[in-house]
Amino acid sequence: MKSKLFDYIDRDNLIFNLSGLTKLVCFIGLTFAVMFSYDIRYILFVMVLSVIFFAMSGLQFKQIKLMAIYVVVFLAINFVLTYIFSPQYGTEIYGTTHELFRFNSRYTVTEEQLLYQVTKVAKYASVVPLGMIFLLTTNPSEFAASINRVGCNYKAAYALSLTLRYFPDTIRNYQDIALAQQSRGLDLSRKEKLGTRVKNVMNICVPLIFSTLDRIELISNAMDLRGFGKKKNRTWYVAKPLKTVDWCAMAAALAIFLGSLAMTFFVNGGSRFYNPFI
Known part of the structure; x- marks a missing residue:
């Protein structure tokens, strides 16, 4: 689960x-x-x-x-x-x-x-x-809109919003990579020795880091293409x-x-x- x-x-x-x-x-x-x-x-x-x-x-x-x-x-x-x-x-x-x-x-x-x-x-x-x-x-988006309204720079507010959004995404990516590695024979159960399990976890962390960097680059390029940061102010779709x-x-x-x-x-x-x- x-x-x-x-x-x-x-x-x-x-x-x-x-x-x-x-x-x-x-x-x-x-x-x-x-x-x-x-x-x-x-x-x-x-x-x-x-x-x-x-x-x-x-x-x-x-x-x-x-x-x-x-x-x-x-x-x-x-x-x-x-x-x-x-x-x-x-x-x-x-x-x-x-x-x-x-x-x-x-x-x-x-x-x-x-x-x-x-x-x-x-x-x-x-x-x-x-x-x-x-x-x-x-x-996360509504929270970023709220703190932007009280004077926080919208770039910092949006960065915080992305951080909050990325926690569950990172956890899901880790679980997906772990399941993919286990299907290839990587054992993360308690049957393995602690040292082996730590090594196997590192085999999951490496692709997780690279996938995270790829995602960061993708989001950064998308924001640049949409002119993020060009103006001093912005509107928020989910402002409450x-x-x-x-x-x-x-x-x-x-x-x-x-x-x-x-x-x-x-x-x-x-x-x-x-x-x-x-």
Whole structure:
């Protein structure tokens, strides 16, 4: 079965009908809110919202299954390495020590360290659904038209549009080349040794690179023949005007970001960390 990672499939629902500019502003606003704060309460609040938005978008888990596996592996490695290299950082941040158990004098497990590391994991886990929503529910051409309207050069906007479009094309090309090579006897299964499998994958990457270069040249020639870049401005076939729901969504994203600042400077007394140990 071919992967649907980064594939845009149009649907008729609230999330898909938002402007590409709106989704970009919301993604940046919510991401900044999560990255700025270390208050586990606020981060969990944004995480719940991101899960709700993902459900509202109608996206299927199989579309992000591969990415989810990579994220889980990354979070697990990050969790372990954080403890290995900074086992006492939580106690330094919160200024107290509530020991649970110890391995030796350096490696002790404290409530403060667990809170700090769980907060870090929650920060990353909150942003991933937002990123997937943005990538999988935004028409690349419509998104390019939206950011061009707010002042971004249309050449840069179009380059970004081509990049977003090319992700699924590259994945499909890789799968097609892999199937063609396997029909010629190239074994990519676990029956082969790891070194042999890596070598076989490289045999797929080489034609993929050449096919990609050919496609780039083809697109570049087509754009030149159509006079792309000759004028300072251009029109967009799929430009979508901002509606009331778009302004409401951007206002909500701004409110959530300001809420993160308020939690820091008013609720937590200027500290980015929520300290339940005092």
